[in-house]
Amino acid sequence: MKYDQYRAQHLFIGSGVIEAGCKHLIGPRLKQSGMEWTVRGANAIIALRCAILSNRFEDFWEQRLAGTG
16 A cells, blocks of 8 residues: 555545444444344445435435436
8 A cells, every 4th residue: 555645645544434434324223222134134224324424315216216226
């Protein structure tokens, strides 16, 4: 990896930002008491939460209806 170049561009090079994002995005929904998920169901909920929290909910459904998402 070209760490010096990435740092010069103010890009993150550690996993902390990704881990915190996952904790914020996934944990509150998938880790509630008594919940059990299939991989397919968990992936579907994660995709929906990502679409909602990134304000791309309409885009998400348009892609699903078009068969590209």
